[in-house]
Amino acid sequence: MTQTIVIARYNPELDEKPHQETYQVQSDDNTSVLDALQQVQQQDPSFSFRWSCRMAICGSCGVMVNGVPKLGCQTFLRDYPVGLVITPLSNFAVEKDLIVNMEPFLEHLSAIKPWLINTAEGTQPHVQTPKQLAKYQQFANCINCGLCYSACPQFGLNPEFRGPAALALAHRYNLDSRDQGKAQRMPELNAKNGVWTCTFVGFCSEVCPKKVDPAAAINQGKVESAKDMIVSAFKPTGAR
Amino acid sequence: MNNGTKQPKRSDEPIWWALFSAGGVCFAVLIPGVLLSLAVLYPLGLISAEMLSYERIHFMVFEAFFGLAGLAFVGAAICLPLFHAVHRIHHGLHDLQWAHGPVAKVICYGAAILMSAIALGLWIF
Ligand code: SF4
Ligand code: FES
Numbered sequence: 001m002t003q004t005i006v007i008a009r010y011n012p013e014l015d016e017k018p019h020q021e022t023y024q025v026q027s028d029d030n031t032s033v034l035d036a037l038q039q040v041q042q043q044d045p046s047f048s049f050r051w052s053c054r055m056a057i058c059g060s061c062g063v064m065v066n067g068v069p070k071l072g073c074q075t076f077l078r079d080y081p082v083g084l085v086i087t088p089l090s091n092f093a094v095e096k097d098l099i100v101n102m103e104p105f106l107e108h109l110s111a112i113k114p115w116l117i118n119t120a121e122g123t124q125p126h127v128q129t130p131k132q133l134a135k136y137q138q139f140a141n142c143i144n145c146g147l148c149y150s151a152c153p154q155f156g157l158n159p160e161f162r163g164p165a166a167l168a169l170a171h172r173y174n175l176d177s178r179d180q181g182k183a184q185r186m187p188e189l190n191a192k193n194g195v196w197t198c199t200f201v202g203f204c205s206e207v208c209p210k211k212v213d214p215a216a217a218i219n220q221g222k223v224e225s226a227k228d229m230i231v232s233a234f235k236p237t238g239a240r
Numbered sequence: 241m242n243n244g245t246k247q248p249k250r251s252d253e254p255i256w257w258a259l260f261s262a263g264g265v266c267f268a269v270l271i272p273g274v275l276l277s278l279a280v281l282y283p284l285g286l287i288s289a290e291m292l293s294y295e296r297i298h299f300m301v302f303e304a305f306f307g308l309a310g311l312a313f314v315g316a317a318i319c320l321p322l323f324h325a326v327h328r329i330h331h332g333l334h335d336l337q338w339a340h341g342p343v344a345k346v347i348c349y350g351a352a353i354l355m356s357a358i359a360l361g362l363w364i365f
Contacts, residue, residue: 191250
């Protein structure tokens with residue numbers, strides 16, 4: 001059957017500001033938003049959007065569907081019988097059509113040092129028990145899609161906020177038994193733009209396609225940061 | 241933007257957040273019981289006036305547990321819930337973009353500190 005979709009269009013070289021256009025696409029029970037966008041691109045080759053894997057792994061196809069952040073490849077037209085309005089991810093600058101500038105998000109990610117920090121010498125593997133793995137595994141499933149940043153009203157108000165995915169990733173490495181970098185990451189968590197900008201709205205966890213639950217990670221991070229403050233109060237100033 | 245080259249300043253938010261959390265527990269656990277007994281059951285006559293007699297309340301507030309029961313009650317039913325409430329107001333003002341920055345903060349938490357001091361003062365004197 002034919003379905004009508006409305007898409008936000010913006011060409012920075014021609015348009016003063018974004019506007020919406022209506023398209024007709026063919027859809028059945030298996031048609032995803034990404035499929036529909038590809039049909040639109042065949043009608044109008046100048047239409048731009050990001051995608052790669054088509055299977056909710058690469059995290060590049062995030063868009064707003066009727067105002068809610070979604071992965072295009074994991075969202076189906078059959079669930080929107082009254083129609084869809086597709087706009088670029090909120091809280092990011094639009095570059096063209098549905099493409100946003102993800103640079104601020106990537107900067108926040110790298111600021112929390114999202115890698116194993118371990119100074120141990122040698123070639124031995126770092127073994128880990130299933131119990132040690134279970135501590136952080138949920139928080140390790142992030143695909144860096146950025147949907148949680150579009151869902152977060154605090155990131156919308158304050159783009160300097162490190163944000164859900166970055167803080168969840170910091171928590172993931174802090175919980176990893178092979179990691180020794182917690183002391184290096186805590187200053188970022190302890191800061192105003194770290195965990196303390198979060199007011200536990202929780203929409204990030206609702207929209208996360210990988211059930212990472214960044215809101216839980218951030219609020220566990222608040223407990224860690226509060227503990228860190230108490231510990232630091234008993235240390236000489238130079239050691240803080 | 242800071243990429244870990246220089247360390248950002250530690251936020252003082254853990255203090256307010258801890259008071260907010262403690263106040264939230266009091267709000268959830270203690271306040272409903274207090275309201276039920278003082279504002280519902282008592283006016284309905286389901287608690288005898290005897291239970292809230294001056295002598296009994298005076299004993300509970302100033303003498304029970306070496307007088308600490310009154311202190312605990314003032315802290316848990318007034319002071320901590322106050323900090324809980326102003327924390328919500330403070331963040332609400334920021335979320336609505338009506339006020340943020342140090343002035344709003346001083347007014348909000350200052351109000352909680354002042355009202356707590358009055359409540360504790362009434363208990364002490
Ligand atoms: S936490 Fe979830 S919503 Fe946020 S970037 Fe990772 S996968 Fe996407
Ligand atoms: S195309 Fe890779 S996540 Fe949707």
